[in-house]
Amino acid sequence: MINMIENARALGYINAPEDIFIDIDLIRNYNDEQLVIITTGSQGETMSALTRMAAGEHKKVTITPNDLVIISANAALIKFIVDGFKVVSNVATLTINKIHGEISTEVYPALISVGYICGFKIASYMFAGAILGWLVLIPAIYLFGAHT
Incomplete structure (x- = not known):
């Protein structure tokens, strides 16, 4: 996902300020209202990032009842x-x-x-x-x- 974002930015498909994307290790420095987390993969599989987040098993991200999750x-x-x-x-x-x-x-x-x-x-x-x-x-x- 990180490589895809970097490639899309290099090709001009994503036009956003340099500091808009942060390392996942830095999310604790922000309020929930300041964050949008984008994830990809086979949603619904036991090891997918979204499944681990919802189950509280992801190392760095936890989904709370007030979070909005959009699945495409x-x-x-x-x-x-x-x-x-x-x-x-x-x-x-x-x-x-x-x-x-x-x-x-x-x-x-x-x-x-x-x-x-x-x-x-x-x-x-x-x-x-x-x-x-x-x-x-x-x-x-x-x-x-x-x-x-």
């Missing part, structure tokens, strides 16, 4: 299921260790054509993973994680 992910297939079949609500609300979260589905035009970009086989895997996550993993997290 592919929700086009979930949106299709929610709007097309009206099976579930388009917002799932979770509370784990007093940390409140909502999962919502929004579709952007660039995401709708994902099957054409990556091919039918990979789009099928993505669809199957989305179904598994929505119907099995999210309820499991709610049932087993929210009350511990």
